[in-house]
Amino acid sequence: MKQFWLLLFTLCTLSARAQFFFDYTPRQQMNQRREKYTAPTYKKGEEGIKAFILKHFNQPKVREQVDGRIVIATIVNVKGNVEEAQVVRSVTPALDAEAIRVCRMMSFRPATRGKQKVKGRIDVTFPIRNGRLSYLNLPTVDL
Secondary structure, eight states: OHHHHHHHHHHHHHHHHHHHHHOOOOHHHHHHHHSOEEOOEETTHHHHHHHHHHHHOOOOSSOOOOOEEEEEEEEEOTTSBEEEEEEEEOSOHHHHHHHHHHHHHOBEEOEEETTEEEOEEEEEEEEEETTEEOSSSSOOOOO
16 A cells, blocks of 8 residues: 555646656746737728828729739838738739739737837738729729
8 A cells, every 4th residue: 555655646746747857848928928909000090091092092004904903012110110021912013013012001009928129920901993983882984
């Protein structure tokens, strides 16, 4: 009986020590996972981003009859400036290049993790109807 208790005690202490030695996740990483993450946002809200895009987006001279959405993935740095911009969904090369140019001009509120500012990603969408930028679901008409 004495050997049974000794064996049980040894196994319990070994398992506790093994758990201690194999717990290699630092406490700082565990705390980062628990902190709230807030994605980057445009400073003037969703209506402001639409107004900015409409103001700065130059329509290409050659108009192609295409419909779709251009989606640009942007990496926003700690200061709120766009560091990188990449096309996720393409329509035409000319429209894609213009969308990237407009995205690089934007400034955002940076992403936060807890109270600390961090890099973050935000996707910006450009709706295209009949080869023109259009936030309305109506067809665009040249006069």
